[in-house]
Amino acid sequence: MQAANKLLLGAAIAIAGAGALGSNDALARTVIYADIAPPAVRVEAMPAPRPGYVWVNGYWNWDRGHYVWRHGHWVRARHGYHYVAPRWTRHGHRWRYHDGYWSRHR
Numbered sequence: 001m002q003a004a005n006k007l008l009l010g011a012a013i014a015i016a017g018a019g020a021l022g023s024n025d026a027l028a029r030t031v032i033y034a035d036i037a038p039p040a041v042r043v044e045a046m047p048a049p050r051p052g053y054v055w056v057n058g059y060w061n062w063d064r065g066h067y068v069w070r071h072g073h074w075v076r077a078r079h080g081y082h083y084v085a086p087r088w089t090r091h092g093h094r095w096r097y098h099d100g101y102w103s104r105h106r
Helices: 003-020
Strands: 031-034 053-056 059-063 066-070 073-076 081-084 087-091 094-098 101-104
Antiparallel strands (some): 031 094, 053 073, 059 066, 081 101, 087 094
16 A cells, blocks of 8 residues: 555544544544654744734645645634644654643643
8 A cells, every 4th residue: 555545544543533633623533654754843923912813833744645734724713722733743754743732731
């Protein structure tokens, strides 16, 4: 099976499995592996603070076998939580994408 097909199959399984977990957004995460490292993060100007919102910096997403830049954007703040931004981490010889999510303050 070609690497791209394996990647798509893995992503489809991960998405289907996340949907079966229910509506808890902390559990519904996408798992994507890529064989090539993401490009360098782009520098974007952060807008002035916006009350009641959290700024999410831009990041590289994976779409149909290649990286696609997603521009920074505002998300509505959640009382008692902080936002953990999307990111890529090295996982053996591959790269793993981690969705952004809300984490309860401790």
